[in-house]
Structures are given as structure tokens and as C-alpha cells.
Amino acid sequence: MFPVTAEDENPFAALGVTASQQTLYVVLLYNPGSTLSELAGMSEAPPARLAALLLEMEALGMISAEGAAGADAAADRAYSAHPPDAVVETLIRRREAEFIRARIEAKRISGDLLAAEQRSNPERLVEVVDGLDAVIQRYEQVQRAAVRQVKAIDKPPYAVDPVSPNEIERERLAEGVEYRAIYTPEALAIPARMELARRDSGFGERSRILENPPAKLVIVDDEMALMPLRGDDPSITALIRPSTLLDILIDVFDTCWEQATPLRFDGEPGSAGVRPRLSEADRHLLTLLAAGLKDEAVARHTGMGARTVSRHVARLLRTLNARTRFQAGVHAARRGLV
Incomplete structure (x- = not known):
């Protein structure tokens, strides 16, 4: 007689293996080549139930059988269990495939629901x-x-x-x-x-x-x-x-x-290692340049004439090694000068 493993003691439960299948699998591990008749002699389960379990376990890749297939020849087939590590890998791959199919189906249903929601409650x-x-x-x-x-x-x-x-x-x-x-x-x-x-x-x-x-x-x-x-x-x-x-x-x-x-900051690769000395007026001017203001707008903000602004901007472009006003503002922002 072999007792059926309790559900909470079944290590294969997470892989979709029932307690009855797990119990029969362990029996075959220790009794390879057993026939249905021999297994029935070790169990209280009826032969028809054992035959059904054996077919399920074959389909799961847990066991193999020697002898002719079919209901008439089932009693003469010799059953053996595959190694546990191989069985676990096979069951894991099977479950992973099922999870992927479930995820795909869930996304499909979600997409259908979203489309319906968009139509009915935009x-x-x-x-x-x-x-x-x-x-x-x-x-x-x-x-x-x-x-x-x-x-x-x-x-x-x-x-x-x-x-x-x-x-x-x-x-x-x-x-x-x-x-x-x-x-x-x-x-x-x-x-x-x-x-x-x-x-x-x-x-x-x-x-x-x-x-x-x-x-x-x-x-x-x-x-x-x-x-x-x-x-x-x-x-x-x-x-x-x-x-x-x-x-x-x-x-x-x-x-x-x-x-x-x-954006690069002082100490980062590509950032400037030398901070130019700038006056408060220079920093204020750079802030306005970083904001994208043109010379006329900068002149209104600072009270300087447009030509004076142009001269200061040209000097700052040289100081910061920038080609454009906006680039000068960006360089200054990167280096924490504004």
C-alpha cells in the first residue's frame, strides 16, 4: 500500500501536479518498470483510477511506458519515472508557456475592454x-x-x-x-x-x-x-x-x-574644469540669455543700450567658448554659473 501525499506536503503542487500524481510518481521512482497490476497491488485505488493517473503523468512528461499503447494493452505496460530534476525543468517550462499565454490573453482582453471603454465612455x-x-x-x-x-x-x-x-x-x-x-x-x-x-x-x-x-x-x-x-x-x-x-x-x-x-555638471566627464570669473552683471546677463531673450529684450531688462548688450554678449561668448547666445546660457547653466 502507498499513502497519498497530503496537498500541503506536495512539492510539485506549484507546477500543476496533484497529490495523487506526486505519490504515484514517487512509487515509480523506487519501483521502476512496474505494471498497472503491480501498482494496483500496492494501492487501495482502483485500477481504472491508476490508469487515468498514469496517462495524465505521461502527458505531463513525468513518466514513460514500455509496451503497446491503448486501453487493451494498458495492463501490460511497464512504467518508469523520469529523473526528478528533468521532470521539474519540463514542468517549469510548461508552466512558463502557460503564463505567457495567459499574459497574452489578458492583454488582448484588456485591449478589447479599453477599446470598448473608449467608444462608450471617451x-x-x-x-x-x-x-x-x-x-x-x-x-x-x-x-x-x-x-x-x-x-x-x-x-x-x-x-x-x-x-x-x-x-x-x-x-x-x-x-x-x-x-x-x-x-x-x-x-x-x-x-x-x-x-x-x-x-x-x-x-x-x-x-x-x-x-x-x-x-x-x-x-x-x-x-x-x-x-x-x-x-x-x-x-x-x-x-x-x-x-x-x-x-x-x-x-x-x-x-x-x-x-x-x-546636462553635465562640474566633476562629471565632459564638464568644464575651470570656472571663469564672472561679475554679478555677467551672471544676470547669462540668466537672460539662458531664458532665450534677444538683445532688445535683454536691454530692456538691464537698462543697457542694445549695442552695449551686444558687446557684453560677444565677450561672454568668447569667455564660455560658445557659438550662440543660447549655447552660452546652456554652458553657464551646466557649470552652475547662473
């Missing part, structure tokens, strides 16, 4: 988040929901203090979530904002700078996005779920990322 594709407190809360929620990646275009104005560390970002970076940030020159012109970006880079953020990207934007796992509905008012923001609109925003970010210039 308003659910875009949720309007109204109020600074609500926007801040949703911004924190989408970051915590990230599994793979957070992509952001960082530009003023801000719903949160622009010089306060994003502690959630630093936690998620430590957990393996990738952060990619595109900063505008206006963002890095904010006092202490450049230093904050430098510290975030040290935590693992990948950062670039781009003049005049089209929108402030946060995209999480390419599955949802946050974007202000009015560029000058972050308190009214849209949460965008999978849709053609989200696909467009993903393309917008990816295009901006390709066009942006990598």
Missing part, C-alpha cells in the same frame, strides 16, 4: 484635475505607480516649490525606476534649481536641457501622462490614459529628448 480617457492640492496629490500618485520609467519636461510655472527636493523621485530611483528629465533654460535660471538638478543627477536622474519645448509634461511607464491644460496655470491639469493623445505625447517627449543637450 470622457474617461482624460481626467481633469482641478486645484493645486489635487494636482500635487495626483503627481505624487503617478510617480508612486511607476514601475519602469518616469519622463518629464520641466518648465515653469510650478505647482510645487521648484527648489524643494522631489523625495519620491529619489526613493523611486533607489528602487530602480528610471527618471528622464528635460529642463528648460528658464527652469535652470531659477536660483538653486541648477543645484537641485545636479543633486538629482547624482541620485541617478538622466537630465537634458532644451530651449522652448512645447509643454510641461510627466509620462509614467508610457501608460499615463499629466499635462497642464493651460501653460501658465498648473492648477488645471489633465491626466491622460492610454489613447491616441497619449501616443502623441510620448512621441513629443521622445522627439524633445533626441533634440535636447545632455
Whole structure:
């Protein structure tokens, strides 16, 4: 007689093997070449039940049999168990294939449901988040929901203090979530904002700078996005779920990322080793250049004449080894001069 293994003692249960199959498998490991009649003599189970178990185990790749196949010849077949390590590998591969099929089917069903939802309730594709407190809360929620990646275009104005560390970002970076940030020159012109970006880079953020990207934007796992509905008012923001609109925003970010210039900080490869000596007036002028202002606008801000501005700009271009006004502002921002 051989007792049936209890379900909670069956080591193969996670691989889809029943307690009865596992028990019969162990018997065959110690009694290779046993026939159905011999197995029936060691068990209280009826021969028909044992025959069914043997067929199931053959199909799972746990055992093999010698002798003619078929119901009439079943009693004469000699059964042997395959080695446990080979059986486990076979069962694992079988389960993995089942998991993959299940995942594919789940995605197909989800896609069908999403398509149906888009047709019947298109308003659910875009949720309007109204109020600074609500926007801040949703911004924190989408970051915590990230599994793979957070992509952001960082530009003023801000719903949160622009010089306060994003502690959630630093936690998620430590957990393996990738952060990619595109900063505008206006963002890095904010006092202490450049230093904050430098510290975030040290935590693992990948950062670039781009003049005049089209929108402030946060995209999480390419599955949802946050974007202000009015560029000058972050308190009214849209949460965008999978849709053609989200696909467009993903393309917008990816295009901006390709066009942006990598941000490098002092001490990093490629950053300048010598910090030029600049006056406060020079720094103020560089801040305006980093913001993309033309000579006429700079003259209005500083009270200087346009020709004087042009002379100062030419000198700064030489000092910073830059070819254009915007490049001078970028170089200065990278090196923490503004």
C-alpha cells in the first residue's frame, strides 16, 4: 500500500501536479518498470483510477511506458519515472508557456475592454484635475505607480516649490525606476534649481536641457501622462490614459529628448574644469540669455543700450567658448554659473 501525499506536503503542487500524481510518481521512482497490476497491488485505488493517473503523468512528461499503447494493452505496460530534476525543468517550462499565454490573453482582453471603454465612455480617457492640492496629490500618485520609467519636461510655472527636493523621485530611483528629465533654460535660471538638478543627477536622474519645448509634461511607464491644460496655470491639469493623445505625447517627449543637450555638471566627464570669473552683471546677463531673450529684450531688462548688450554678449561668448547666445546660457547653466 502507498499513502497519498497530503496537498500541503506536495512539492510539485506549484507546477500543476496533484497529490495523487506526486505519490504515484514517487512509487515509480523506487519501483521502476512496474505494471498497472503491480501498482494496483500496492494501492487501495482502483485500477481504472491508476490508469487515468498514469496517462495524465505521461502527458505531463513525468513518466514513460514500455509496451503497446491503448486501453487493451494498458495492463501490460511497464512504467518508469523520469529523473526528478528533468521532470521539474519540463514542468517549469510548461508552466512558463502557460503564463505567457495567459499574459497574452489578458492583454488582448484588456485591449478589447479599453477599446470598448473608449467608444462608450471617451470622457474617461482624460481626467481633469482641478486645484493645486489635487494636482500635487495626483503627481505624487503617478510617480508612486511607476514601475519602469518616469519622463518629464520641466518648465515653469510650478505647482510645487521648484527648489524643494522631489523625495519620491529619489526613493523611486533607489528602487530602480528610471527618471528622464528635460529642463528648460528658464527652469535652470531659477536660483538653486541648477543645484537641485545636479543633486538629482547624482541620485541617478538622466537630465537634458532644451530651449522652448512645447509643454510641461510627466509620462509614467508610457501608460499615463499629466499635462497642464493651460501653460501658465498648473492648477488645471489633465491626466491622460492610454489613447491616441497619449501616443502623441510620448512621441513629443521622445522627439524633445533626441533634440535636447545632455546636462553635465562640474566633476562629471565632459564638464568644464575651470570656472571663469564672472561679475554679478555677467551672471544676470547669462540668466537672460539662458531664458532665450534677444538683445532688445535683454536691454530692456538691464537698462543697457542694445549695442552695449551686444558687446557684453560677444565677450561672454568668447569667455564660455560658445557659438550662440543660447549655447552660452546652456554652458553657464551646466557649470552652475547662473
